[in-house]
Amino acid sequence: MATVLHLRAETKPLEHRSCLTPTTAKALVDAGYEVRVERSPQSIFDDKEFEDAGIPLVPTGSWVDAPKEHLIIGLKELPVDKFPLVHEHIQFAHVFKQQRGYQDTLSRYQNCLYDLEFLNDANGRRVAAFGYYAGFAGAALALEIWAWNVSHPDEPYGVVKPFPNEDAMITHVKANIEKAKAVNGGVEPRVIVIGALGRCGSGSVDLCRKVGLGEESILKWDLPETKKGGPFEEITQSDIFINCIYLMGKIPPFITKESINADKDRKLRIICDVACDPDSPFNPVPVYDVWTTFEKPTADVTGIESGPPLSVISIDHLPTLLPRESSESFSSQLLPSLLQLKDRETARVWADAKKLFAEKKGELEL
Ligand SMILES: NC(=O)c1ccc[n+]([C@@H]2O[C@H](COP(=O)([O-])OP(=O)(O)OC[C@H]3O[C@@H](n4cnc5c(N)ncnc54)[C@H](O)[C@@H]3O)[C@@H](O)[C@H]2O)c1
Structure with a gap:
């Protein structure tokens, strides 16, 4: 039967x-x-x-x-x-x-x-996971909100809705980056992805490429680059930081409120914490403590002394954006x-x- x-x-x-x-x-x-x-x-x-x-x-x-x-x-x-x-x-x-x-x-x-x-394979690795599209959607949302904030400095970003397919998402984000570039002196954002070799990280990197960012605008970091121990100036000197690491235990934070305030020429405006471990004592992005939602996709990082506002996206069901x-x-x-x-x-x-x-x-x- x-x-x-x-x-x-x-x-x-x-x-x-x-x-x-x-x-x-x-x-x-x-x-x-x-x-x-x-x-x-x-x-x-x-x-x-x-x-x-x-x-x-x-x-x-x-x-x-x-x-x-x-x-x-x-x-x-x-x-x-x-x-x-x-x-x-x-x-x-x-x-x-x-x-x-x-x-x-x-x-x-x-x-x-x-x-x-x-459900694991013989090496203990998940046979099926949503990571790639979590990173992909997280990067899309980060770029989309960066573009919105640059072009609409006084208007908060609204509600996020799922896209019918990947092409629709890419066309939409690409167009908004172009609009933002027009008011940003033609300059495209610099994105740093940490955990770039993993499932989520490779999705983030692919999205950045698909919306047309140049290779020099995508910093791809994984274990070798963070070995020296954070916090990292390369993060505050990027426009967007996407955290895609699989957290295994205590590591020095990648960014702190002190490192944000110490960089008087900070570029960073958006953090997308795809890994999203705000309740972990080892959270390497300890500048926020809430999950955000499609209804309200960003939370403000508080305690910022100078420079542009800084927002964090910490949505724990990002793949839903590309069902x-x-x-x-x-x-x-x-x-x-x-x-x-x-x-x-x-x-x-x-x-x-x-x-x-x-x-x-x-x-x-x-
Ligand atoms: N927000 C969401 O919707 C969503 C969806 C799926 C997965 N996730 C989460 O995303 C995280 C990553 O998942 P994944 O499937 O991509 O994992 P993965 O194991 O495929 O990739 C993780 C990557 O992080 C790197 N890494 C680990 N520690 C690092 C460090 N200290 N410095 C630099 N790089 C480091 C690893 O080398 C690896 O390349 C997990 O916590 C997972 O739960 C979130």
């Missing part, structure tokens, strides 16, 4: 991404899986796109009544509720690191929760593992994930 995957419609407000796309759903069907896709009013993929790929559509929310042996796949958390979850679920649940309310949520999973955050491409990228990274689902009892990636679930459930019962 074919293994059946049931893609549930996302319910988290403003979540337009999808764990399966018409392309990856079709690849699963071609490999002998049965895939059902719930009609979704909020997915970036129209129901018709799945239909055109030959995938049967089922009613929104129908996973609850699906046969027990069907695998339920989705992206983000389920709505808070109490009924027991009798299926195997594949999703991000944010309960394995003892996040707020984890006991109630985790105890609902009666069968298995394969948490996408913990189509980020879903396509994530889902295709996940596909080789999904293709092993029929053998999930023995396939290492799924067997490990199941073992982790059992451990976490076990800890709950202690």
Whole structure:
């Protein structure tokens, strides 16, 4: 009997991404899986796109009544509720690191929760992650807001809306950089990306290139460049700082309020903290302590003594800004593992994930 995957419609407000796309759903069907896709009013993929790929559509929310042996796949958390979850679920649940309310949520999973955050390859690296498009979108937003602030010094930037696709984002940001350059003496911004060799960092660098910045305007730093220890003047001397490092422990800060105020010729106007660890005691960007949102994408860095205002973007769901491409990228990274689902009892990636679930459930019962 074919293994059946049931893609549930996302319910988290403003979540337009999808764990399966018409392309990856079709690849699963071609490999002998049965895939059902719930009609979704909020997915970036129209129901018709799945239909055109030959995938049967089922009613929104129908996973609850699906046969027990069907695998339920989705992206983000389920709505808070109490009924027991009798299926195997594949999703991000944010309960394995003892996040707020984890006991109630985790105890609902009666069968298995394969948490996408913990699906690792043989080297312990995530099989699928959204990093590239987080960095890409973060850089777009940083450049967009830099351009807005230069061209509209007295008007705050408004609400951020997702883009239908990457081309639309690039065309939009590029045009606004050109407008800003016109009032900036024709000079393009200098961007420093730290963690430039990683998933997020390479996305940031690619975006900068795609909107037309010259190589000399993109400082690409990774471990060798920060080895000397911060704070770094190269940051306050750039217009935009994008932090994309994977924080492993205590490191000297890259920038501090003191280093900002010490640079009397500061250029820096925008920090985009893609890594976004404001609550970590090791945060290498300790000049702010809040998360920002699409509704209000920036927070002011306070305590600035002179020079232009300085804003920070610290949005922890940046890939949502490009739901189509980020879903396509994530889902295709996940596909080789999904293709092993029929053998999930023995396939290492799924067997490990199941073992982790059992451990976490076990800890709950202690
Ligand atoms: N804001 C969002 O929406 C969002 C989305 C996805 C990921 N993230 C976060 O972004 C961070 C990076 O994720 P990733 O997938 O790109 O990680 P990654 O492991 O692919 O890349 C991290 C890079 O940082 C570099 N690095 C680590 N410490 C450094 C240091 N001290 N100095 C210079 N470079 C250093 C590494 O060498 C590596 O190249 C993670 O914290 C992740 O949780 C945020």
